[in-house]
Each structure stands twice: as structure tokens, then as C-alpha cells.
Amino acid sequence: MIYATLVMDYFKNYLKTRLTYRLDFWIEVLSDLLFNYMNLFFILVVFEHTALLDGWNRAEVVFIYGYFMVPYGVFICFFNLWGFAEKYIVKGEMDRILTRPANNLFQLSLENMDPASLFGSVVGAIIMIVAWAQLDMPVLWHDPFMLLLMILGSIMIYAGVYVALTAIAFFSDSPTGILPLIWNIQNYGRYPVSIYNKIFRILLTWVLPFAFVGFYPAAYFLDRENLSVMALLTPAVGVVFLTIGLTLWNMGVKRYRGAGS
Amino acid sequence: MFSAYIDKQFPLISAYLDIMRIRFLMMMAYRVNYYSGIVIYAINIGAYYFLWKAIYGENETLNGISLVQMTTYVAVSWMARAFYFNNLDREIAAEIRDGSVAIQFIRPYKYLMVKIMQGFGEGIFRLLLFTTPGMVIVTLILPIELPKDPAIWALFMVMLFFSFLINSQINIMTGLCAFFIENNEGMMRMKRVVIDFCSGLIIPITFFPGWAETVLKFLPFQAITYLPGSVFMGTVGGKMIFTVLGIQVLWFVLLSAAVFQIWRLARRRLFVQGG
Numbered sequence: 116m117i118y119a120t121l122v123m124d125y126f127k128n129y130l131k132t133r134l135t136y137r138l139d140f141w142i143e144v145l146s147d148l149l150f151n152y153m154n155l156f157f158i159l160v161v162f163e164h165t166a167l168l169d170g171w172n173r174a175e176v177v178f179i180y181g182y183f184m185v186p187y188g189v190f191i192c193f194f195n196l197w198g199f200a201e202k203y204i205v206k207g208e209m210d211r212i213l214t215r216p217a218n219n220l221f222q223l224s225l226e227n228m229d230p231a232s233l234f235g236s237v238v239g240a241i242i243m244i245v246a247w248a249q250l251d252m253p254v255l256w257h258d259p260f261m262l263l264l265m266i267l268g269s270i271m272i273y274a275g276v277y278v279a280l281t282a283i284a285f286f287s288d289s290p291t292g293i294l295p296l297i298w299n300i301q302n303y304g305r306y307p308v309s310i311y312n313k314i315f316r317i318l319l320t321w322v323l324p325f326a327f328v329g330f331y332p333a334a335y336f337l338d339r340e341n342l343s344v345m346a347l348l349t350p351a352v353g354v355v356f357l358t359i360g361l362t363l364w365n366m367g368v369k370r371y372r373g374a375g376s
Numbered sequence: 377m378f379s380a381y382i383d384k385q386f387p388l389i390s391a392y393l394d395i396m397r398i399r400f401l402m403m404m405a406y407r408v409n410y411y412s413g414i415v416i417y418a419i420n421i422g423a424y425y426f427l428w429k430a431i432y433g434e435n436e437t438l439n440g441i442s443l444v445q446m447t448t449y450v451a452v453s454w455m456a457r458a459f460y461f462n463n464l465d466r467e468i469a470a471e472i473r474d475g476s477v478a479i480q481f482i483r484p485y486k487y488l489m490v491k492i493m494q495g496f497g498e499g500i501f502r503l504l505l506f507t508t509p510g511m512v513i514v515t516l517i518l519p520i521e522l523p524k525d526p527a528i529w530a531l532f533m534v535m536l537f538f539s540f541l542i543n544s545q546i547n548i549m550t551g552l553c554a555f556f557i558e559n560n561e562g563m564m565r566m567k568r569v570v571i572d573f574c575s576g577l578i579i580p581i582t583f584f585p586g587w588a589e590t591v592l593k594f595l596p597f598q599a600i601t602y603l604p605g606s607v608f609m610g611t612v613g614g615k616m617i618f619t620v621l622g623i624q625v626l627w628f629v630l631l632s633a634a635v636f637q638i639w640r641l642a643r644r645r646l647f648v649q650g651g
Contacts, residue, residue: 142562146569153573160579161431164438169430299416303423310430315423 178246184239186269200284265332271353275360285367399497468551576602
């Protein structure tokens with residue numbers, strides 16, 4: 116129960132800091148939505164010039180994008196630990212976290228949370244519903260549950276990959292530039308993976324499984340016959356990557372010795 | 377000596393050049409950070425190549441642009457971005473917020489000129505260690521057709537310089553907004569999104585629907601990516617080249633006036649947050 120109160124307290128704290136600069140807060144929310152809108156606009160423009168993208172029509176690609184936005188918003192809200200190395204390792208802030216009784220990763224997640232990004236998830240859900248209606252797809256009784264399961268799997272993939280990458284800071288204190296690299300690659304999981312060549316496809320499916328945060332789980336609802344096996348792997352891949360991430364993280368925390376001086 | 381003469385006649389010029397040199401050397405010291413940047417840009421270019429390939433499908437050309445030209449456009453646009461991109465907005469906003477901009481006011485040089493020169497030092501660094509090797513790598517991997525006429529190359533370099541100037545001016549204006557609204561983090565983020573999209577980095581402007589294309593033709597962003605990119609891929613040629621260059625110069629002049637105005641207003645509003 117202590118954790119629930121912690122969430123509330125951190126949330127109140129967040130609101131106070133963010134609403135100090137109220138105008139800026141809303142501009143930031145607006146700019147995030149604008150960013151999403153532009154990605155969507157890109158898809159719409161593309162379909163002005165072609166009817167099919169590798170066999171997928173406009174509503175289907177839009178549906179995939181809508182799905183992509185939902186776990187992405189949750190990920191940015193809770194697992195975006197950008198700048199962890201400078202803030203917590205170099206400056207020694209990690210000491211403060213570790214001397215407190217609550218789980219360290221939990222504290223970090225709450226300290227850096229950004230609930231404003233959940234607006235993106237909501238917009239994504241709306242896009243999915245609209246595209247679903249346009250596609251005239253049936254809604255089966257278990258679809259909402261499957262959708263939740265898929266989203267959960269995708270969130271676990273994000274969490275696993277980024278916790279693992281953030282944990283690198285425990286092992287090496289020089290900036291590696293790997294985080295922006297991965298950040299970039301994840302964007303390509305929102306298009307049908309079949310458009311890429313073999314290297315990209317294998318990379319997005321098995322190495323950095325970002326095809327599972329967009330294309331595969333969304334395709335479960337679009338093409339149940341051919342892609343449901345891949346789609347159903349989403350939660351499994353999520354569990355595997357989250358386990359890797361947490362293991363690396365805990366190994367890293369054990370190695371942490373403070374910033375000295 | 378020539379440089380001694382310059383020092384004597386225009387003491388500030390050599391100061392500005394030194395500021396540029398120092399920023400360049402500073403970037404050199406951290407150059408390892410940039411190797412991953414080349415990989416990122418190469419991946420972006422590669423991914424967009426596959427995307428466009430799927431969009432083209434069976435079509436030979438779309439909007440009069442062939443797939444090879446489109447690939448060339450995508451490659452050169454991203455690599456040009458590596459050159460003109462800078463964080464002047466963030467640097468200026470940070471200096472306004474912590475108050476160190478006040479010290480800059482009493483120094484004999486022009487603050488904005490210093491910022492531009494720092495940005496240019498950074499740009500030169502990226503041009504040499506990022507854009508050039510990146511372009512070579514991408515040309516080897518993807519079907520890209522480089523211009524054969526050296527005049528086009530020369531002209532493209534000039535246009536690239538204007539891309540840098542116009543992008544920096546927009547950055548400076550965004551940064552100076554910190555004088556008027558205390559926290560302009562959101563604005564800076566929005567600016568980045570708008571520039572990437574409206575400059576034609578993601579889609580060439582002629583691919584936009586009619587109304588959007590018309591709107592974008594009246595905005596300065598096209599001068600950053602689309603205009604130099606289309607000269608490079610060869611869809612703009614002949615006399616049109618001078619029109620295109622003219623548009624860039626025009627925006628440079630207009631934005632200079634705007635920056636100057638904002639700077640004048642901003643200096644009267646200086647107040648420092650915290651202490």
C-alpha cells in the first residue's frame with residue numbers, strides 16, 4: 116500500500132513542478148500531439164500517392180500507427196530515463212535513491228515520470244477505434260482482452276530494452292551514444308516489417324524487437340490467419356526482454372559504488 | 377602579415393573567428409559521440425529508402441521524381457541536417473534562465489554574432505566528420521545519383537550555407553523567447569518538430585496535398601531542406617536555380633530583420649530567475 120501512496124505523492128509533486136510554468140506545460144503537450152499528428156499526416160500523404168503499401172491499405176497502416184502510440188505513451192510516461200548517467204551516476208544522486216526503503220527502479224520511474232505523454236496513448240486509442248470502424252472488422256468477445264495483453268507485452272519490451280540500456284551507465288561512465296541510436300530505430304516498428312530488407316527485418320524482430328511494439332501485435336487484428344502466431348509472441352518477447360533488463364539492472368545496482376569525493 | 381592587419385583594423389573579426397575555432401576544437405574533443413550519429417542517420421536514410429521503395433511499388437516515378445532521385449533527396453537532406461543542425465536555442469535559453477546572458481551584454485562583442493559563430497564552428501565540424509563520411513557511406517550502400525556538374529556542387533554548398541543561416545536564425549528566435557516566457561522548453565520541442573516536417577525532410581514539399589504545399593511555399597522552412605535538396609536531386613535546374621537561391625536570400629534578410637527586432641525588445645525585458 117505504501118507504493119500506492121508514493122505514486123500519489125510523486126504525482127502531486129509532478130503537477131506542482133509542471134504547473135509552475137503552465138503555458139510551457141501546455142505547449143509541450145501540444146508539441147507532442149503535433150509530433151504524432153505529423154507522423155499520421157505522413158501516412159496520409161503517402162497514401163495520396165499509392166493505394167497499397169506492400170499490400171496494406173491506408174486504414175490498416177493508420178490502425179498500426181494508432182496501436183504504436185498506445186504503448187509508446189505509457190513507455191514515455193514511466194520508463195524514459197533519458198539522462199540517467201549524468202544525473203544519477205556522475206552527480207551521485209543514486210546514493211539518495213538507494214538509501215530509501217522503496218525499490219530503486221520504482222523510485223526512479225516515479226521521479227522521472229511524465230503523465231502528460233499519456234495524452235498520446237489516448238489519441239492512439241482513438242485512432243485505432245476510428246480505423247477499426249473504417250475497416251469494418253468484426254469485434255470478437257476476446258479482442259479487448261487480447262488488445263490489453265498485446266499492449267502489456269509491448270510495454271514490457273520497451274521497459275526491458277530501455278532499462279537494460281540505462282543500466283549500461285553502471286558499467287561504463289562514458290557516454291556511449293547508444294540510447295539515441297535505439298530511440299531512432301524503434302520508430303520503424305510502426306510500418307509493415309515486410310517492406311524492409313532482411314537485415315532490418317531480423318534486427319526489428321529478434322535483436323531489438325520493436326516490430327513487437329507496433330506492427331506484429333496490431334497485425335493480429337488485421338490479418339488473423341497469417342500473422343497471429345507472430346503477434347501472439349508479443350507477450351512472450353516482452354517477458355524475455357523485461358527479465359533481461361531487470362537482471363542487468365540489478366547487476367548494475369550491485370556494482371554501484373557512489374560518485375566519490 | 378595579413379592576419380596582423382585584420383587584427384589591427386577589425387579586432388572583433390579575429391575574436392569571432394577564434395570563437396568559431398574554439399567551438400570546433402571543443403567538438404573535436406568529444407568526436408567519439410558523433411560516430412554513433414553517423415550510424416543513426418544512415419539507419420534513418422536506409423529505413424526511409426525502404427519505405428519510399430514500398431510507396432513507389434510498381435511506379436517508375438511519382439510527381440515526376442524517380443526512386444533514385446528520391447533516395448538521393450532523402451540521403452542529402454539528412455546529411456545536410458547533420459551540418460545545419462545546432463542547439464543554439466537551448467544554449468541561449470539556458471543562458472537567459474541562469475542569468476549569464478547579463479554578462480554577455482556588457483562584453484564588447486555582439487552576443488548573437490558569437491552564437492552564430494559557435495554554431496558555425498559546430499557546423500564545420502559536423503560537415504567534415506559527419507556529413508562527408510556519412511554521405512560516402514550512404515552512397516556506397518544505396519542507389520544514389522550524385523550531381524555530375526561541379527557547378528551544381530558549388531551552388532549546393534552555397535545553399536547549404538544559407539540553410540545553416542536560416543535554421544540558426546529560427547533557433548535564435550526560439551531561444552530568445554525565453555526572455556518573454558520563462559520556460560520555453562515546449563516551444564523548442566515544437567520548433568524542432570515543425571522544422572523537420574515543414575522543411576521537407578520527411579516528405580518533399582511537392583508531395584504534400586495542394587493546400588499544404590501552398591502554405592509551405594510561403595514559409596521559411598522550405599529554404600532549409602527542400603530547396604537545396606531539390607537542386608541536388610536535379611528536379612530544379614536551369615534558371616529556376618537562381619529563383620530558388622533568391623528565395624533563400626530573401627528569407628535570410630527577412631529573418632535578420634525579425635531577429636534584430638526581437639533582440640531589441642528582449643534586452644529591455646531581461647530579468648533573472650533564481651539567483
